[in-house]
Amino acid sequence: MAGYALSYLALAARNVEPVCRFLGDSLGLSRTDVALQGRTIPFFGIGKSALALFDVDDPYLDEPRFPGVHHMALAAADPAATAGRHALPVSDHGVGPDGKRFVAIAPSATVGIRTRFIEPLSIAAVDAPAYKIDHLGIATNDNDATVRVFVDNLGCPIESTQTDIEIRNVTESFISDKYGAVYHARAPQILGGLRDVFIAIGDCELELLMDYDPSMKPKAQLGEEEGNTKGDQSAIAKYVARRGPGLAHVAFATRNIDAILPKLAADGWRMIDLVGRPGGRGSKIGFVHPSNFGGGLLMHFVQPEINGGYGRA
């Protein structure tokens, strides 16, 4: 196939233990401890790739380090040659998990998405309620530049593009016992929106999320109510303002979102959504509250409309 496939996704957490419980005990993913320079890193196989869980201070992670989605590693038989073939500048190289050679691409060359190439890893995966990564959410302010890197240069296919808009409609009525009824509706007002591009990387996609209109003020308080497009737009705008464009969240595909969200709540995890709400690509989605993991690590579930997901791999 054209392009490259995700080998593993590196997550950084202040406290690794609850994330391991979430992925292993609650989601049923199989854990493999992988050697890395004299220590072991918990990996969780999922679909055709894996989640690697690092302490936020782990020296394998390049600066700046913060809890969240740190980098993605794409499989390449010869990482250094691959970077050279695509004329991508290398900021770091060495031996990574399971003794595999890797190169890290300078983030400025990938519009802030921290990307590595690594020799293929083999991490066992089982069929679980989270059966694969659906997508990696990218907060960005430049979809076009990101498409030039991952589609034009690396050859990953565009799966689809989408525009999300949230609109407020207001109707006023004045109903009098003498003057009768007067109704009038104000012009619809756009509250927020996102422009999305989905780019396939193996059995999942990068989901580029760009603020529809940067002049719209983000909502100050997030996570206190069920999610909506305005909230999503605000989260993206705030992420880009604070950290610049980059990897913002990870979404897992599930076959029954309305079963898994309450199940996770029953397991004691704080949830933003308890029932699936409309998401991208005809899916239903529901978010896990980042406070479960000390903040920063944003995960959500997707029940894809297309059984088995959207990926072409």
Place this chain on the structure above:
Amino acid sequence: MLAPQKATDLAYLALVVDDPEISATHFENAFGLPRRDFKCGASTVPLIPVGATAIALFGPADPFLGPNPKKGVHHLALCAADPEAAARAAGLPTAGKLTKGLDGKAQISLDRESTSGVRVRFTEPLGLAPAHSDMVERIDHVGVASADNRAARATFIDKLGCVYESQQTDSEVETISENFTSDTHRYIFHTRPSRLVGSMRVTFITVGDFELEFLQDLTTDVSADAARHDAAGDTRADRSAIARHIASRGAGLHHVALKTPDIDATLDRLGTAGYRLIDKTGRPGSRRARIGFLHPAALGGALVHFVEREEI
């Protein structure tokens, strides 16, 4: 014994402004209304005859108004040949004794608690000639921030003898929808349940040649918005203004509405003349009217709006 006197003629409406002299100039020059000056105690009070009544302009420190008057609409004075007898006939308690008011006329105040927070006085008639201009026909109504319209009806209709004009319910409903348009996947459209974001019951009671407009906030579960004078108003903003007035000052007189033959022309003329406007064109208001607010700073701290409507 004479039949109980029904006091429905209004002598004047008192506004408290930063500087009565400056505000009087606006009424004269911009609105084209006449002006007369009356002695009131040690002060000279500009009086603007409008319709069958008049607007009296007081400074914020005028001792005639009692302690700590706030800027805005202060009190209304009903005509009574014998103010004390009128108060007795209405069966409403008075606050203080008979005093000398505008032009030395005898007047007496009613207890504010018993008149739904509206400061009402009885005064001997001032004997003003009716007045109007191209821009202002008369006062259309005086808005009252009301905590209880039923109580207001009982006081103003049953006791003071004013006439019920009409009642209406205003509401503003917000509906939010989301749509996701994809080049590959199906079109997603969904709408969240509608939400009532502002609701008021409005009761009009005729006094003199205009109505008192009692505005009672009925909104629940939505906190009042902060004051916002940078965009055209709506029911949600109006309802918030009433809720804030009740919270900060209690129930009582809130704004004055002047009847104008052409709302858009009037707002345009005032905007061109440099007056700060909240509404730049007429928007739907009560009683099938189109209304537009001046910024309260435009007239020295009193909230005034214009109304264009057909009377039925």
